[in-house]
Amino acid sequence: MGCTLADVTLPSLGESVTEGIITQWFKKVGDVVARDEPLFEVSTDKVDSEMPSPAAGVLVEILAGEGDTVKTGARVAVIDEKADPGTIAPAPSESSPAPAPPPVASAATAPALSRPLDESPNGVVVSPVVRRILNDGGVEAAAVQGTGPGGAITRRDAERAVAPGPSEEVVVSLSNGRRRMGQHMSVSSQSTPHGFVAVEVDGAIFGKLETLGRVTRDGEPISDEMVVSLAAVRALAEFEFLNATYSGDEFVLHRTVNLGVVRAIADDGMLVPVVHAAAGLTLRALARRINELDGRLSSRQLTTDDLMGGTFTVAGAPSEHVLWATPIIIQPEVAILSMGAVRLVPVVNVSGGSPSIEVGRRLVLGLSFDHRVCEPVGAANYLERVAELLAGMDLESER
Numbered sequence: 001m002g003c004t005l006a007d008v009t010l011p012s013l014g015e016s017v018t019e020g021i022i023t024q025w026f027k028k029v030g031d032v033v034a035r036d037e038p039l040f041e042v043s044t045d046k047v048d049s050e051m052p053s054p055a056a057g058v059l060v061e062i063l064a065g066e067g068d069t070v071k072t073g074a075r076v077a078v079i080d081e082k083a084d085p086g087t088i089a090p091a092p093s094e095s096s097p098a099p100a101p102p103p104v105a106s107a108a109t110a111p112a113l114s115r116p117l118d119e120s121p122n123g124v125v126v127s128p129v130v131r132r133i134l135n136d137g138g139v140e141a142a143a144v145q146g147t148g149p150g151g152a153i154t155r156r157d158a159e160r161a162v163a164p165g166p167s168e169e170v171v172v173s174l175s176n177g178r179r180r181m182g183q184h185m186s187v188s189s190q191s192t193p194h195g196f197v198a199v200e201v202d203g204a205i206f207g208k209l210e211t212l213g214r215v216t217r218d219g220e221p222i223s224d225e226m227v228v229s230l231a232a233v234r235a236l237a238e239f240e241f242l243n244a245t246y247s248g249d250e251f252v253l254h255r256t257v258n259l260g261v262v263r264a265i266a267d268d269g270m271l272v273p274v275v276h277a278a279a280g281l282t283l284r285a286l287a288r289r290i291n292e293l294d295g296r297l298s299s300r301q302l303t304t305d306d307l308m309g310g311t312f313t314v315a316g317a318p319s320e321h322v323l324w325a326t327p328i329i330i331q332p333e334v335a336i337l338s339m340g341a342v343r344l345v346p347v348v349n350v351s352g353g354s355p356s357i358e359v360g361r362r363l364v365l366g367l368s369f370d371h372r373v374c375e376p377v378g379a380a381n382y383l384e385r386v387a388e389l390l391a392g393m394d395l396e397s398e399r
Contacts, residue, residue: 004057004081004082005078005080005081006057006078006079006081007075008039008054008055008077008078008079009073009075010072010074010076011073012072012073013042013049013072017044018072019070019071020042020044020070020072021043021067021069022040022041022064022065022066022068023042023066023067025039025062025066026041026050028059028062029060029061030058030059031059032057032059033053033055033056033057033058033059035052035053035054036053037053038053038128039052039059039077040077049128052128053079054079055081057080057081057083058083058084059077060080061078062077063078064076064077130154130155130157130158133155133159134161134162137161137162138162139158139161143161144158144161175269176268177265177269177271178269181269181270182269184331185328188331189328191331192329192331192370192372193370193372194328194368194369194371195369195370195375195376196326196366196369197367197369197380198324198365198383199366199380199384199387200362200363200364201364201365201383201384201386201387202360202387202390202391203342203360203362203390204360204391205227205390205391205393205395206227206342206361207361208395209224212396217284217399220287220291221287221291222283222287222399223287223316224317224342224363225261225339226283226286226287227283227390227393228314228337228339228386228390229259229278229286230281230282230283231386231387231393232314232337232386233257233259233281233286234279234389235382235385235386237279240255241253241374242334242335242367242369244333245311245332245333245334246331246332247332251372251373256311257277257278257279257311258274258275258276258278258309258310259275259278259311259312259314260310260313260314260333261275261315262313262315262327264318271302272310272313273293273296273302273306273307274293274306274307274308274309274310275293283393293306310330310333311333312333313327313330313335313336313337314337314338314339315327315336315337316339317341317363320341321341322340322341323340323343324340325338326338326366326368328368329368329370334369334370334374335367335368335369335370335374336367338365338366338367338368339364340363341363342361342362342363344360345359345360345361345362346360365383365386366383367382
């Protein structure tokens, strides 16, 4: 007769995990166990897991008790796959009387071994994770063709089996634009000590804009981003350390503001066209310049000059639902201003000592800044100055 004893070992519990603590045995010596049935629980520094039985039979020996630390691959128990149920008894304690001889099991009285809980067509072990995925998805293990060693059902097999639609991964190659953008952003995030400050500001100016009309006297469309950009450029006159670029171990303060505006390119990352010599422009002139750049962008007629020489960048709200964003600085600049969507919100006003609530407009302005040239206080002061310029802007004359 061949060997009927099956070793129970502690399986690999994941990369870098070399040992675990036995926290609970669900069976005791002499109990009948089914293949795949939870046998014991193990705890690691990463996760607690139930370990399934690798064989069906009778648990004849436990080699690691609750609370013991064992290495992965170590034997923790032994199962006899041919033993008759009821013929193996737990070892008696010193204070307990010797057990009576067990009754002889017969075909009529011996309980049948349980069927494996989640046995695959090949009778291989199904892990607790796989079992949960299949049970939650309402799929029987017997209906799944395993692709693991010996036909084992892997986690990916289970995910495919319960998926409501296509389950195959799709490999997507990066476009040249996204690759270049990723490289630039990686260099920026790794080489620049980024800081970020955000403030909520009054957006009443945008209500006035809607009343007057969102076009200039020349018929150019006016966006919220253009209004914020105008205030951002004018505030730089008092915070010139933010209108700078890095060069080696020095940074250069620029007297001319070359304003970059972030633009998403469908399926190809983003570009940052530049409004050169933006300081001193009216809202009407700034709107015309930005609309011209957007037109050349959509017709793919931007030149190298349109994308070079930026000294400060503004990123508009990605959607009407965004509260704020934390952008990465466009190298070699030292700051980038981001804006959230303009929102209608309840605003508390205090008049004569009595608070009242009314509907108002608010938006969040954020500034990512290089800690080598600025600190949070300076960044917050700049944003508050932008807010003051927004509140005091004369749209009628600017349009």
